[in-house]
Amino acid sequence: FHGFNKFFGEQQVLNGIDLQVQSGEVIVILGPSGCGKSTLLRCLNGLEVAHSGSLKFLDRELLDKATDWRDIRQQIGMVFQSYHLFPHMSVLDNLLLGPLKVQKRQRREAQQQAEALLERVGLLDKRDAFPRQLS
Ligand SMILES: Nc1ncnc2c1ncn2[C@@H]1O[C@H](COP(=O)(O)OP(=O)(O)OP(=O)(O)O)[C@@H](O)[C@H]1O
Ligand SMILES: [Mg+2]
Structure with a gap:
């Protein structure tokens, strides 16, 4: 993330985020409820719009209109707070x-x-x- 902003309507939830994570690095994003942790992760996976700035993955700018999120999502996994398994499958x-x-x-x-x-x-x-x- 570089100078990354995300709005919900008028409310700015992410403000000028600069964050770099290297391959193999394990990091924790910590903060009070409502500070924007889930929103940050959702942006990383193309689940949110209305953002600006830069978001790069393996040197690719993901905020480009042409980004194929279905392709990117195969390489960026996300486990939701409430996860869902298919109940009829092992x-x-x-x-x-x-x-x-x-x-x-x-x-x-x-x-x-x-x-x-x-x-x-x-x-x-x-x-x-x-x-x-x-x-
Ligand atoms: N879809 C939405 N529409 C409008 N506002 C939203 C939406 N999703 C989140 N928000 C607001 O954005 C802010 C950040 O929410 P977010 O869920 O990212 O917080 P969080 O840090 O993950 O909190 P928690 O620790 O409770 O999981 C909150 O003020 C929340 O009310
Ligand atoms: Mg959350």
Whole structure:
């Protein structure tokens, strides 16, 4: 973000944001409720309009009219405060939906990655569970 502004009507929610995040860097955005944290993340994913300034991802200016957000969103993941899984699909099938349908990846390779990620967060034993069976 460089000199980035975002308005809701008259209200300016993000004011001249300058923020650079390097590949592999882990950062925390901290602040009181209503200060604009979610709005910042939503802008990063093209879920908000009415902004100005500059927003670059891998040297691409995302505020250009020509930006294909469906393409960008495949590379910028976002977990919402209230997340939604498809209730009729297992944990694994929920995880594989995007990689198989949108990214057209091979099931074998995508499933290997999904299982490795589940193992990393200690949820591999829930692989075949349905969302209602999870806490
Ligand atoms: N769709 C919207 N229309 C109008 N105003 C909005 C909209 N979404 C958020 N706002 C306002 O923008 C400001 C920032 O909201 P935002 O949700 O980004 O805050 P936050 O930092 O994520 O808060 P929290 O910690 O509660 O999640 C708030 O004043 C909020 O009321
Ligand atoms: Mg929020």
